[in-house]
Amino acid sequence: MPRPLRWFTRVLAVLVTLVLVLAGVLVYTVRRSFPQVDGSLRLPGLKGNVEIYRDKSGIPHIYADTAADLFMAQGFVHAQDRFYEMDFRRHLTSGRLSELFGKATVENDKAIRTMGWRRVAEQELSELSQQTQDYLNAYAKGVNAWLSANPNASDRSLEYSILKIQNGGYQPEKWTAADSVSWLKAMAWDLRSNMEDEIDRSLALTKLPKERVEQLYPDYPYDRHSPIVTEGTVDQGRFDQRAEPRLRAPRALSQAAKTLDAVPSTMGTEEREGIGSNSWVISGEYTASGKPLLANDPHLSPQMPSVWYQAGLHCRKITEDCAYDVTGFTFSGVPGVIIGHTDKIAWGFTNLGPDVADLFLEKVQGDTYLYKGQQVKLETRQEQIKVAGGAPVTITVKSTRHGPLINEVMDDARPSGDANAVALQWTALTPGKTADAVFALNKAGDWEEFKAAASLFDVPSQNLIYADTTGKIGYQAPGRIPVREKGDGTWPVSGWTGEYDWNAAPIPYDQLPSVEDPADGFIVTANNAVIDPKRYKPLLTKDWAHGYRSQRIRDRIKEALKKGPVDAATMSAIQQDTYNGFADTLVPALMQVDLAGPSGEARQLLKTWDRTQGLDSTPAAYFNAVWRQVLVLTFNDELPEGARPAGGDRWYDVVGRLLELPDDPFWDDVTTKNRKETRDDILRQALASAYQELSDRLGPEVKSWRWGDLHQLELVNGSLGTSGIGPVEAMFNRGPLAVAGSKDAVNATGWNVQSGYEITAVPSMRMIVDLSDPDKSQWINLTGASGHAFHDNYWDQTSAWARGELLPMYSKPESVKKAAVHALKLTP
Template sequence: MNPVRIPWPRVRKIAVWTVAVLLVLVLVLAVAAVWAVRRSFPQHDGTLRLSGLSAPVTVHRDDHGIPQVYAKSADDLFRAQGYLHAQDRFWEMDFRRHVTAGRLAELFGSSQVETDIYLRTMGWRRVAEQEWRILAPDTKRHLQAYADGVNAWLADHDGGRASLEYTVLGLQNPDYTVETWSPVDSLAWLKAMAWDLRGNMETEIARAALLAAGLTRQQVEELYPAYPYDRNTPIVTGGGIVAGAFDQQAGPATPPNPAAGGGTGGGTAAGGVDVTGPGGDATTARTLTAMADGLSRLPIMLGNGGQGIGSNSWVVGGGLTATGKPILANDPHLSPTMPGIWYQMGLHCECGFHAAGFTFSGVPGVVIGHNARIAWGFTNLDPDVTDLYLERVDGDRVQVDGEWRPLQTRAETIKVAGGRDVSITVRASGHGPLLSDASAALRDIGVAPPVDPAGSPAPVAAAPQPSPGRPATGGDQRDGYAVALSWTALRPGRTADALFALNTATNWTEFRAAAALFEVPAQNIVYADVDGNIGYQSPGRIPVRGKGDGRWMAPGWDSAYDWKGFIPFAELPSVLNPTDGYLVTANQAVVGPTYQRFLTSDWSYGYRSQRIRDLIGSARDAGKITVEDLRRMQFDNRNGFAPTLVPAVVAALGTGDPSDLSRVAATELWKDWDFQQPAEGAAGSTEGRGSAAAAYYNATWRHLLAETFDELPEDNRPDGGDRWYEVVRGLLAQPESPWWDRRDTPQVERRDDILRSAAGEAATELRRDQGDRPADWQWGRMHTLTVRNQTFGTSGIGPVEWLFNADPVGVSGGDAIVNATGWDAADGYEVDAVPSMRMIVDLADLDESRWIQLTGNSGHAFHPNYDDQLELWRTGRTLPMRWDRTTVEAEAARTLILQP
């Protein structure tokens, strides 16, 4: 049988048509993809109608999409702000409100039910609803106007027209519909902010878990050393409480609280649940581990609660500046997200409201920035505002001082996309919600309680295990014992009032009145005004405890451990016009150890703050300080512990093989190293040598921690932050300390053995990953930042992650460095905390102020302003923070008129 032959011209014609069809198909798909991506891009110029306005609103945007808004009235101003936030960031806003309400399963299905149970149990949304009822009338009006603006935008946008994320979500959850925005949605976001900046809860859990896991009290104290007041200066260098108010010139009027100085190490609170007692240790260790695991599942909105989350802020008085007026700098350190947490904006109206700075999408007003008279910045105080209580429960009753009292209960229904509703019962004691009801592990704590009915440690035969097949629904609790969370943010407050009062304050007195309303999260606030004043105020709701200091789980059945109130605002530390002429806050100790009130036992150890103080001193000695000086300070990359560790490693290597790569690398790279940590640099240049030295140093540091502290439980391995600087500093003076001995070898290691071994492992790692020449190693090849979308950026689906995430980039800096690009030594070198923005305000000429944020103002993937600030941020550059309307109009790239 002869095969059929097709003439060659016909084959060629078929091939041409096939290629043409394929090209058309590719073109159609490309056009469809571009359309799907761009259909949600908002209109930034021309004219749009915004219902409810009383007069037109003008919006000038610069090349980076940063809007300056000009309105006739406050109602129009905040209505326009809501509209603009929704234009650029509505998916982010919608996701956040589902988090704060415990409604993630409505978006993403059954995988989020356990997280929703935790969130419903804590009840952030319920507290926000209570706050709405106590806010000032003007605040309510601003919040409502903002919500009306958001809803005006929603009226014309849904699904993929609102954001590309909704198109992707539709593939999994096609039935999802967007709800209208309410003022309570904005208030609930402030609860998420407070949660992520809540202070030292994880540290309390970790410290107790270490004791419970078998470490001695002395060992735990060595892992939580005292704050080094002799080396690192507190924010407030003197003062005390006199006649019910803080006096910056006074000493203590009463005997000081011995725990007030922070960093006081291990040990149990007097009368607390003793986790080191017979039998109670193993149970409590499991209890605390289960608690930490549950909390880690909650979405990270601002930060991961770890050592990298903090901030820098400082203010220099006019006596030290070139202009004769103050300069204020701020850079909060938070988890990197795409889009960045901040939205830059200027708000102006003929009503007298004028402010510019960094806003939260979903919340009206300016959070950090300046108005025409004052500037302000925040850092985290890291206060102890959370306590865990072990409660004795019987059904829906809880024991207090020998009496049984009713628990508060409420029913909740969790709607699940693509699944059945889940019903739960939330219980709460007088201390707070029973978090143990939200955890499959903690729910069975009654099987083996950490204490017996008399309150003494109880023998434990076996670990409590979740009942087989029991769903994590929060509706099936085991009687006997439960764990309650007491947290200041679970009580309604007036932080929203504080934000608007801060935006309109004109002097120190009005600023402090606004700060007095700022209840959660407790923060450090720096201040400067156009009259030349600088100041600091510590606001926040910080508990006054009866027995105990909050570091350990307390017996809830004994009311002596209850909170007795809160530190009065007048007693919290504050300073106006210090004699030094400047103030620095970088999460270090707020005040000296003689302060009479207890704030926390867990400060940051002051490496960043002391470096900033040193830089200010050097700039002062060189002449008058400028905005450019502060910009360079914000991007300072000096490692504050390297001058201590490097000589010790070099000395240990001096007794080894001179041809060993580790000794060669140390000799080549660390000689004359200035301890700066740039990401990259040309071979042979100062930056290139510094980057190579930093790469080798940080690899050595990581291996040193892993080898020295190999006996710690996996969940408590060193993260490498400044607490570990202090731990290792102490151990370097103890060459025979048992900490140096590795548990996986038969011989007994000493200090120099570990230092040599760590340097050797580091050299091997870098040779494998970056080649044989130490001079070619670069810190930025290891220390990379991948800014990921908060929802789909870790989906595990490559094309989806490509749509929303930024490409990895090498970054300078590191842990406990002014340019605080944090990383976890237990996991690798990847960046997990960053300066989320940088701001410098010049009170002599507000138009000369500077700002930058991590990504860009737009939340729309592929939009020109989605990540257009990332490279500027990475390299330490900033943008003009314009204020004068003439300058704003001259530099406007697009102008949008919102018409009634």
């Protein structure tokens, strides 16, 4: 063998050996943190034995004799699979991310500390029932038992091994009950109301007169899209289903917007219009089994791992001390089940979206603020933020009677003008009972117990749908919703006059809309209006989703009922519906525009399009590209960046009205000189620009375009997945995957027209509960049970989720044990 070749062979051999050694070390490090799921483990603090059965998807079902043991075991199991996620979340919700990641997250921490989520959570603990406190402490005991058994970074998860390189001194502290309650504040933040709409209106007002801004916020189309509740009103101080109604931004605001942007998202998307959900329930009168069917799919930001964790919590014998037999979707870090079913009832959530937050413009002078002609002392507190690898940062949080001054935490904030500060008043900054509500829901056995549990659900305010094994279906709107002295919550208001203050008491729970066994035989919620304000006077909000999803679901249900009784397959098919509700309005207008050349040929795709948005649809690819261009060309020239359209069904109605006004000023491109564009000019340009964009991205052959080639999902780890270090991100992120649907289709895979077609919001899980037999229920999670990268259950449900498939949702002991591939016993 020639000498150079021998040297090359030796070097290659050494390199291969090093690669194999490093790969072995990586595999060892990765697998070392995988949980034990078989055999037996001692768990100090248990009163009796606990059994945990897992199916091939790693979904655990926990069996215990006492509630304390049940929730302690849940804490242990959550920690086994998701402790890093839990630890990251508690740092996020307490404004302590900088302890992990250094100065890069200081601005995030400033915003969270100003909100005071952790402070409110700690105050809330003492107001919860003793039983709830006991369960939270039992859960924490289970988490800490796992933590004590896994003291080394490599024992806990791969993330800690990597974090140790940057922050070698970090050691996670013990879990506490306040850590769990704080996560409920994060959930409330991401499912809050129209705060961004208030800011967007004010930002738009800096460029446009008020009447033109109001064009961008049309009223809900009650004549075309049914609200959730179509009967009843408040009568004699209570909502009565049978009753009928009687006839009758300054600069500081921009800084406040920056503060709100600095609050990291935990469940939602950067553009608030992506937040949504679908749920509906059909009476057994119209189902094949004779019992109700209930469906739910909350729309949240895609995360790795998914925000949800599937589990079953079962008392071996239902007693007063152990009253739980519940299966559903949980949050790692929080005991109990958030959405799911017991052996008697099922429930689902969608975001009601009432206006529970207002921005008050304040006049601050020194350490005081003006209120009703008097200078009132500001409340202040110091917050110290520890920074890994750097010096601590101290901020002073100032508050008025309306809440914290959210513009005060930005380094570049220099308020000016009459209103020089902005306070945030938000219902979640007052201690509440939501943790009590979770445990009450989990053991409710009938409609009255369910309503009693819902009355405790303060924040976030949700649409709750219900079904039970007796055949009853229902809807309840819970939550702490403010009553204003004046105003409708759509614009920031002056705080110094006191005329826009909130009443001391919110809308009474008994006056919130509620329906049981409606005449239609079904109930649909999809972030649409709850009830027509002509029939219901307390203000909930004016900023609803505009009902395109909800009406499509209603129409699909009615179509199905004409063919006979519905079943779970019908429910699943509706969840997968990709119909574009605006195409019937926009396509005819596009077809009337004079157009020649290649873009004219592309437009022919829309002539025979069935309006669905499947992966292989060529017309869907072109239509969505055109829609994107219509919004950008029509509005970006006049609206400031923060107020530009992201898409969604409010903009369907805005553009729908403009199509009838060919010379409306919005059609004119104000950046062109000596020319006034009309509707047809913009539509023609949109058709041409969309053709050019897709030709550049997908090639000039129109027939080869596919919606799935544009509309793709990246699953990004919430912390290390955005590190900017390619090899690290590759360890934790997954994708891309082509996914059907679109924003405000029933299969609501949202995207932002300002940035592209990449998916920013998804049905984060799907569930269909059959009240005739719980074991006939079905579910799917976006990713998987495990938070450990490279574990078999890290994202094993994703492909099935993308195809619209569901997994069996077993809950009976015999079915759970039959499906189990792992069994672990925890002993005292």
